[in-house]
Amino acid sequence: MAQGANGRVLEVENLRVYYRTAAGPVRAVDGVTFWINKGERFGLVGESGCGKTTAANAILRLIRPPGYVQGGRVLLSGTDLLGLSDEQMRETRWSRISLIMQGAMNSLNPIMRVKDQIADAIVQHEDQPQPPRVLDDRIRNLLSVVGLPSRAISMFPHELSGGMKQRVCIAMAMALGPQLIIADEPTSALDVVVQRVVAQMLVDVEERLGASLLLIGHDMGLQAQLVHRLGVMYAGKLAEVGDVKSMFKQPRHPYTQLLTSSLPSIKRRTVPKGIPGLPPTLVDPPPGCLFHPRCPFAKAVCREVVPELREHEPGHAVACHLY
Amino acid sequence: MPAPVIEVKHLSKAFTRGLVKKQQLVALEDFSLTISADHPTITTIAGESGSGKTTLARLILGLITPTSGQVLFDGRDVWRMSKDEWVTFHKEVQAIFQDPFEVYNPFYRVDHVLDLVVDNFKLASNGTQAKQIIREALEVLGLRPDEVLGKFPHQLSGGQRQRVMVARAFLPKPRLILADEPVSMVDASLRALILENMLRLQRDFGISFVYITHDLSTAYQISDDIYILYLGGVAEHGDVHEVIQNPKHPYTQLLIGSVPVPDPEVTWAGTVDLPPEEEVREQAAGACKFARRCPHVKDTCRRNPPPSYQVGPNHYAACFLYQDRPLEASSGLRIG
Numbered sequence: 001m002a003q004g005a006n007g008r009v010l011e012v013e014n015l016r017v018y019y020r021t022a023a024g025p026v027r028a029v030d031g032v033t034f035w036i037n038k039g040e041r042f043g044l045v046g047e048s049g050c051g052k053t054t055a056a057n058a059i060l061r062l063i064r065p066p067g068y069v070q071g072g073r074v075l076l077s078g079t080d081l082l083g084l085s086d087e088q089m090r091e092t093r094w095s096r097i098s099l100i101m102q103g104a105m106n107s108l109n110p111i112m113r114v115k116d117q118i119a120d121a122i123v124q125h126e127d128q129p130q131p132p133r134v135l136d137d138r139i140r141n142l143l144s145v146v147g148l149p150s151r152a153i154s155m156f157p158h159e160l161s162g163g164m165k166q167r168v169c170i171a172m173a174m175a176l177g178p179q180l181i182i183a184d185e186p187t188s189a190l191d192v193v194v195q196r197v198v199a200q201m202l203v204d205v206e207e208r209l210g211a212s213l214l215l216i217g218h219d220m221g222l223q224a225q226l227v228h229r230l231g232v233m234y235a236g237k238l239a240e241v242g243d244v245k246s247m248f249k250q251p252r253h254p255y256t257q258l259l260t261s262s263l264p265s266i267k268r269r270t271v272p273k274g275i276p277g278l279p280p281t282l283v284d285p286p287p288g289c290l291f292h293p294r295c296p297f298a299k300a301v302c303r304e305v306v307p308e309l310r311e312h313e314p315g316h317a318v319a320c321h322l323y
Numbered sequence: 324m325p326a327p328v329i330e331v332k333h334l335s336k337a338f339t340r341g342l343v344k345k346q347q348l349v350a351l352e353d354f355s356l357t358i359s360a361d362h363p364t365i366t367t368i369a370g371e372s373g374s375g376k377t378t379l380a381r382l383i384l385g386l387i388t389p390t391s392g393q394v395l396f397d398g399r400d401v402w403r404m405s406k407d408e409w410v411t412f413h414k415e416v417q418a419i420f421q422d423p424f425e426v427y428n429p430f431y432r433v434d435h436v437l438d439l440v441v442d443n444f445k446l447a448s449n450g451t452q453a454k455q456i457i458r459e460a461l462e463v464l465g466l467r468p469d470e471v472l473g474k475f476p477h478q479l480s481g482g483q484r485q486r487v488m489v490a491r492a493f494l495p496k497p498r499l500i501l502a503d504e505p506v507s508m509v510d511a512s513l514r515a516l517i518l519e520n521m522l523r524l525q526r527d528f529g530i531s532f533v534y535i536t537h538d539l540s541t542a543y544q545i546s547d548d549i550y551i552l553y554l555g556g557v558a559e560h561g562d563v564h565e566v567i568q569n570p571k572h573p574y575t576q577l578l579i580g581s582v583p584v585p586d587p588e589v590t591w592a593g594t595v596d597l598p599p600e601e602e603v604r605e606q607a608a609g610a611c612k613f614a615r616r617c618p619h620v621k622d623t624c625r626r627n628p629p630p631s632y633q634v635g636p637n638h639y640a641a642c643f644l645y646q647d648r649p650l651e652a653s654s655g656l657r658i659g
Contacts, residue, residue, distance in 0.1 A: 047510045048481075162372070191371035191537060196581040197595055218510065221583030225591060244587045262511055263585040264540035266567055271519055271544045274512030278480070 008075075009179050009212045010036040010059070015072035017051070017058045020065070026282045028054040028067070030236040033309065036180070036229075041206065041213040043223040043244070045259075046233035047279060052216045053102070055233075056182050059214075060099055061089050077179060094125045098173035100202075102185035105165030108157040114168055115139055115153045121172050142171040145208070146201050163194035167201060174205045181206060184216040199226055220263050224248060229315075232256045235279050235290040238309055242316035252318040254295045289321065297322060326398030328498045328531060329383060329416065331356040334392035336378050351375040351382070352555045353392070358499060358533065360397075363525045365532040367542040367563065370552030371578075376535045379552075380503045383533065384418055385409075414444045417492035419485075421504035426488060427476035433487055434472050440494045460490045463528075464520050482513030489520050496528065503535045518545050539582055543567045548637070551575050554612040557631065561638035571640040574613045611643070619644055 017029040029051040036042040044052045057063050059074050061081060074081045076096060081089065093099075101107060109117055118139045123129070130138075140150050146167040157165055166186065173181050186202060187195040203226060206213045215227055223230055224244060231241040232255065240253040251257045255275075262272040277294035280286050286293055292302040301321050309319040336351045352375075358366060370376045381387045383394055385401045394401045396412045404412060420426060427436060437457045440446070447453035458468040464486050471479065471487060479487070485505065492500050502521065506514040522545055524530045536542055542549055543563055550560040551572065559572040570576045577595065596616075611617070611624040623643050631641045631651035639651045 193577060193581045196591060200594060221585040224585045224587045225583045248587055262515060266540050266543050266579060266582055269543055272515055274515035
């Protein structure tokens with residue numbers, strides 16, 4: 001399928017997702033703009049509660065009350081997903097965008113064999129019914145792509161290890177050849193060696209399909225290993241977006257700087273300093289830059305004016321008054 | 324020399340499953356460890372899921388009985404203690420667990436878990452004194468008592484909940500705290516705070532830690548010694564700097580090579596293959612447990628379990644690659 005005129009598979013423009021609460025709306029995602037090019041792997045990082053998962057759910061139109069999309073656009077190859085009917089969106093999901101959830105392995109149906117679960121996803125989203133044998137071959141092929149033995153096809157989820165279950169979910173996510181795979185903390189429940197195998201598998205699958213990947217997570221190490229471009233979210237807004245190498249080598253936003261300098265590493269034997277303070281409450285956010293109460297460089301302007309996300313140099317944008 | 328705080332001697336634990344056709348699953352095999360009373364230390368037990376690290380924690384705490392071997396507290400076998408000794412043991416050896424939410428009863432205020440400790444171990448003679456020592460303990464951990472006391476568990480952040488748990492463990496001023504994955508459920512910045520708390524308790528209050536984790540980076544940052552467990556056996560152990568920077572066992576090398584480095588310029592080298600788990604467990608009997616996955620596997624590895632060889636001043640690896648080195652003193656006993 002064609003991508004948008006500018007070669008972008010996904011464009012998110014000024015996306016705002018709020019949650020209704022008794023104390024007023026919680027601005028979980030507040031004016032987020034980014035795009036993903038064809039074949040690109042884009043990462044979204046931030047502390048828990050920064051809105052990264054909410055943003056992913058909004059892209060898939062999976063926001064449930066009390067959450068609601070307050071505004072913005074989500075373009076998939078030029079089509080605004082927020083304007084589609086529920087039926088059209090249902091068809092889009094899985095066939096054009098697929099999702100690998102956090103702990104997706106626990107979302108497998110415990111009383112269905114692997115084969116039937118994958119077949120279910122295919123049959124539900126494809127118009128033409130397929131003869132069982134063709135379907136069987138396709139599933140076997142999918143499983144071999146993710147490195148599972150063909151006997152896994154007739155196994156139940158409890159017979160598989162965590163890493164194997166997560167690979168079944170990857171196989172399901174690629175079954176219909178989507179343009180975009182959204183992976184939300186796809187390996188956070190796995191052991192380190194298994195994590196590496198699954199992460200490499202995910203990249204392999206993405207490249208094979210020629211798809212794009214939106215990788216959501218808090219593990220900067222994993223992002224560094226996997227993505228091309230990286231966005232850092234703080235309190236519902238994007239603080240900085242750029243090429244992954246320059247994000248790690250020369251982070252501009254003080255939050256990104258603190259984040260990258262507080263990373264645990266097996267190269268360094270000191271306990272990294274955490275970032276002092278806590279993220280703001282999103283019901284009653286502070287005026288100005290949301291990071292100013294924790295920022296070591298906060299100036300008067302930071303307490304008053306919300307900084308815009310602006311391109312600081314080609315391919316690297318930052319929302320900070322220092323620049 | 325005083326008796327070690329905890330001495331674990333050749334500890335094994337096998338779980339049996341099945342009613343008719345009984346199957347044994349060896350969760351921990353011949354594990355030994357000494358936590359010296361001379362100076363406070365942080366010892367890491369690292370391993371992936373299924374390596375037996377939580378079984379070890381439960382054995383040390385006396386929550387389950389070993390199949391063979393002993394756990395000695397202050398020189399006394401924890402399973403042959405008098406009632407008074409057992410109370411002392413549980414006062415002096417405290418624990419912190421992974422999920423700070425599960426420990427709380429959601430219907431009680433946070434104070435409840437702290438009051439219980441004060442009551443159980445008779446730490447205070449009256450209510451005012453009880454309040455006082457609870458406030459002091461919270462302050463040591465950098466919590467403001469007024470922000471925490473009187474709240475319900477759901478009103479605290481994950482980081483606060485976990486630090487209250489550290490405060491709870493610290494209240495009876497134990498000699499050892501066993502921390503089972505204490506930071507795996509909190510954010511990076513809070514993780515740093517909790518690790519700092521642990522270091523502070525070690526430095527200022529002379530408390531030793533057994534730190535159980537799957538995360539080698541934090542283990543490297545805070546511990547003195549490390550044990551790498553694989554399928555219930557010790558693959559490698561010794562000084563943490565030696566083990567992390569100069570790993571000898573192929574399994575440790577694989578583990579360390581798989582930690583994603585937060586630097587896009589340093590990428591994972593090569594690919595790894597994961598054999599099906601049941602195969603790994605099956606062939607482990609009477610052989611090196613890692614043989615099926617080992618890139619350096621030799622014939623010997625498939626026929627004999629490797630003993631532990633000394634590969635450095637305080638560095639030991641259970642691998643035949645080092646069979647020209649001396650055997651580790653205590654493991655020499657079991658070579659048939």
